[in-house]
Amino acid sequence: MYTWFKNLFTTTQPEIVMIAAIQNDRGIGYQGDLIHQIKNDMKHFVDATSGHTVIMGRKNWESIPEKYRPLSHRQNIIISRDPNYQATGALVVTSLKEAIAQSDRKKIYIIGGGQIYTLGLPYADTLDLTIVDAHKLADVFFPEFEKSFQLTTCSEEMRDERTNVTYTFQIWKRT
Numbered sequence: 001m002y003t004w005f006k007n008l009f010t011t012t013q014p015e016i017v018m019i020a021a022i023q024n025d026r027g028i029g030y031q032g033d034l035i036h037q038i039k040n041d042m043k044h045f046v047d048a049t050s051g052h053t054v055i056m057g058r059k060n061w062e063s064i065p066e067k068y069r070p071l072s073h074r075q076n077i078i079i080s081r082d083p084n085y086q087a088t089g090a091l092v093v094t095s096l097k098e099a100i101a102q103s104d105r106k107k108i109y110i111i112g113g114g115q116i117y118t119l120g121l122p123y124a125d126t127l128d129l130t131i132v133d134a135h136k137l138a139d140v141f142f143p144e145f146e147k148s149f150q151l152t153t154c155s156e157e158m159r160d161e162r163t164n165v166t167y168t169f170q171i172w173k174r175t
């Protein structure tokens with residue numbers, strides 16, 4: 001009885017993190033694909049999200065090669081307006097609120113794309129951003145975030161050997 005009563009008041013909400021690789025104009029995608037493919041950033045993404053829940057839009061899910069779906073060692077939740085949408089190995093829900101409620105982990109990563117980042121911004125505690133110093137053509141953008149979040153950690157600048165772009169890993173916390 002005591003444990004039940006205590007849990008009622010100590011149940012903590014999961015931390016919600018949005019993780020993205022964004023360039024200077026906040027561009028994140030072009031024609032259904034990523035605009036920057038940085039090996040070290042992919043590793044950063046896997047290291048950060050493994051063991052947690054990942055929430056993504058239906059289009060982002062479909063942009064992941066089938067052999068990598070669902071993302072391993074993570075609870076995968078897909079948001080679609082179609083309640084009958086089938087995503088093998090993942091849970092399909094029709095709203096972000098439902099996605100958050102269905103998470104069975106203590107940490108949730110919202111992993112895009114653009115529509116879902118925009119939906120997720122008001123819920124996010126933390127932004128885990130790879131800021132890529134580039135201006136490539138983009139048709140999907142990360143929402144404006146600077147007014148409600150402050151930079152708390154920034155890595156040293158790194159250079160991707162394959163594409164020669166420079167980037168930093170940055171953590172932003174809600175103010």
Ligand SMILES: NC(=O)c1ccc[n+]([C@@H]2O[C@H](COP(=O)([O-])OP(=O)(O)OC[C@H]3O[C@@H](n4cnc5c(N)ncnc54)[C@H](OP(=O)(O)O)[C@@H]3O)[C@@H](O)[C@H]2O)c1
Nearest residue numbers: 020021029032033034057059060080081112113114115116
């Ligand atoms: N740089 C990065 O870090 C990064 C990360 C992820 C993705 N991306 C890029 O982002 C692009 C994809 O982003 P996107 O904005 O086109 O699509 P998205 O956000 O991945 O998915 C959009 C879909 O989500 C569903 N949806 C959106 N709002 C909803 C709502 N209010 N209620 C229920 N369902 C809703 C709809 O699915 P239905 O149509 O099925 O209803 C909609 O078509 C790609 O280019 C991808 O490569 C970049």
